[in-house]
Amino acid sequence: MDTAPTNTSPAGPVTAVIVVAAGSGQRLGYGMPKAKVPLGGDSILTHALRGVAAAGIAQQICVAIPPGDAELRALCEAFAQELAAAHRRNAATGHALQGPVVTVVEGGASRAESVRAAMAALLPGVESVLVHDAARALTPESVFHRVAAALGAGAAAVIPVMPVVDTVKTVEPTTGAGAAVAPELVTGTAPRESLRAVQTPQGFALDTLKRAHEAAAGFDAGQAALVTDDAMLVELLGVPVHAVRGASQSLKITTPLDLVLAEGLLEGPLGARWVEG
Numbered sequence: 118m119d120t121a122p123t124n125t126s127p128a129g130p131v132t133a134v135i136v137v138a139a140g141s142g143q144r145l146g147y148g149m150p151k152a153k154v155p156l157g158g159d160s161i162l163t164h165a166l167r168g169v170a171a172a173g174i175a176q177q178i179c180v181a182i183p184p185g186d187a188e189l190r191a192l193c194e195a196f197a198q199e200l201a202a203a204h205r206r207n208a209a210t211g212h213a214l215q216g217p218v219v220t221v222v223e224g225g226a227s228r229a230e231s232v233r234a235a236m237a238a239l240l241p242g243v244e245s246v247l248v249h250d251a252a253r254a255l256t257p258e259s260v261f262h263r264v265a266a267a268l269g270a271g272a273a274a275v276i277p278v279m280p281v282v283d284t285v286k287t288v289e290p291t292t293g294a295g296a297a298v299a300p301e302l303v304t305g306t307a308p309r310e311s312l313r314a315v316q317t318p319q320g321f322a323l324d325t326l327k328r329a330h331e332a333a334a335g336f337d338a339g340q341a342a343l344v345t346d347d348a349m350l351v352e353l354l355g356v357p358v359h360a361v362r363g364a365s366q367s368l369k370i371t372t373p374l375d376l377v378l379a380e381g382l383l384e385g386p387l388g389a390r391w392v393e394g
């Protein structure tokens with residue numbers, strides 16, 4: 118990194134970005150935690166962390182890694198040193214601004230538990246928090262800025278979203294004689310105009326996110342399994358969740374095809390760092 122990213126909104130709320138990277142990456146199938154999987158010569162997690170730092174909105178970056186993973190801990194420490202060195206270079210040119218503190222915590226058995234572990238390690242004074250998937254390693258700065266701007270404008274919860282391009286139907290398992298024809302029966306068609314595919318970083322006033330996760334503490338295993346993002350917990354509190362535009366290169370690297378797409382975005386004919394606005 119040649120120049121250190123600096124916080125662009127020093128007058129805004131004190132902001133932390135939680136990067137959840139404690140997943141096992143079963144669907145990617147590399148036999149190692151997804152955060153470690155190589156992408157464009159670095160790891161998925163390194164790309165994600167550089168993206169967060171480049172956005173320049175965080176006073177703290179808190180990373181949740183799999184428990185006991187010394188390799189990922191070392192990777193985070195190397196990133197913190199890379200960031201500190203860039204800031205020292207900035208200071209030498211008279212552009213000294215405080216860079217983010219990097220904190221590493223051990224994540225939990227579910228994404229939500231990893232978020233809770235990271236929230237417990239946030240510095241005193243943090244008012245806003247963005248929760249980001251390490252798996253969305255190529256999220257452009259503009260998405261972080263849109264989410265942070267909505268928080269700065271007073272939203273207690275804001276998520277980046279994309280229009281849905283496929284027609285989406287609901288189904289149920291086929292029973293009786295129909296089971297010989299096909300495994301599922303269509304029960305309806307969702308209204309596509311009002312559907313959105315949801316991405317990260319998801320931004321929250323910290324007290325709102327804390328309340329939302331506290332309310333989820335009483336969930337049984339079945340209810341907990343249905344929680345797929347943080348905004349859902351905030352919705353259950355009845356707090357309005359606002360939506361801003363995401364970006365297609367913010368895809369979640371989940372399957373081997375996603376990794377091919379991510380490699381293509383970094384190295385393909387569109388250029389080294391194609392960025393959709």
Ligand SMILES: Nc1ccn([C@@H]2O[C@H](COP(=O)(O)OP(=O)(O)OP(=O)(O)O)[C@@H](O)[C@H]2O)c(=O)n1
Pocket residue numbers: 137138139140141142143144145151152181224225226227228229231232249250251252253369370371
């Ligand atoms: N216990 C968990 C599970 C997931 N995550 C993080 O949540 C994000 C979204 O999860 P997903 O893409 O499903 O990652 P994995 O759980 O690793 O994937 P899989 O379900 O294929 O194992 C990832 O950055 C992942 O590291 C986490 O921090 N802690």
Ligand SMILES: C[C@](O)(CO)[C@H](O)COP(=O)(O)O
Pocket residue numbers: 228250314315316317345346347369
């Ligand atoms: C948070 C998220 O990325 C929003 O799309 C998504 O819900 C994570 O889902 P996963 O099953 O944990 O990958």
